[in-house]
Amino acid sequence: MSSWSSEHIFEHPWEDVVRAAYRKYPNPCNPAVKGVDVVNRSVCPQGTIQSHRLLSTEFPLPEVAARLLGANDHAMHISEHSKLDRSKSKYELQSKNLTLGHLVTVHERMEYFPHPQDRSKTCLKQQSTVKVNVPFLSGYLERLLIENFEKNAMKGRNGMEWVIDRIKEEDSSNKVKQSSDILTQLETKFKREAEDLKQSMDSFFHKTQANTSPL
Template sequence: MKIWTSEHTFTHPWETVVQAAWRKYPNPMNPSVVGIDVVERSVTPSGILKSHRLMSTAWGLPTWAVNILGASESCYASEHSEVDPSSKTMTLRSRNVSFCNIISIDENLKYMQHPTDKSSTLLTQEAVVNVRGVPLSSYMESMITSTISKNASKGRQAMEWVIGKISTEARDFKQEAQICMDNVLPSSRANTSSL
């Protein structure tokens, strides 16, 4: 078993980062995630949004890994998340569904308002990798945790990309709203002055 952990601070408010987390896929930094389906979603009486999503990925495994695992083109993971707006936390717990009898990857992410800087968001990540029943299991665990580390860096880049996209959309929407208001207000003024 191998455990990988990481911490990262986004210099964006928690609400912005959570919006980006929902819209993270697809992105050009990590094209291996090819689909996300919402299996279940509900809101508790205390206002916590709970979701269960199924993620489809195309890992692009090397040939030797395909031979050992008997892999197909698509792999699947199950993700459970909770968003608590009152405590400003979002937690995501994911586990692979494909190859789970040989490899288990349990990943936990937590986005929370930074404890010392309310305008920033702290992300903590942990992955527990366990390979069993195949040769070189320790080597494979090390290889998988190394891949998780590289993908985490890409994931942070993807979050910044999505945040930039959200900012552009908001700016464009504001400009379009202003144009509409400018077109409506002169005619309303003309109508009121003629009364």
């Protein structure tokens, strides 16, 4: 068995990063992920949200590993379980491959939490373990897969940044829309008040003229 771990800091608040993690796929930085299906999602009495998703991916295995493992089409399915605990500001994901499970087992664990010294930033801890059941080649193939994890970790982070940018654009657009709606409401209100004032003034002058008219 071989393992790989890394830590990364996003320059964004935890809430934004978690929103992006839920919407991570599809994105142009991770084109290998072709589909995401929600198998189950529930809200626990403690307030945590638990999700089970199935990812359909064409994760690019190293050519040598794909050939030796008989995965030339690169089609894979991954089972992902996640837990969001807002009270503790923690979002955890654990995934495991379903395809080629008799030959290779890949476990991945990711944890997002606010930076302990700067709440405007978010920490990501990522760990992967690989076990290959191929006699005489397990160590070699495990090293290839671990190297591939390292190469693709940057793609995953870039994908997160891309989604975060989209979310911020949506939030900005919604704020502009809300601001526009408020302005429209105020404009309508002012027009109504001006019309009411005009009618009151017209009525006042009409009465005044009637009272001062010569007999």
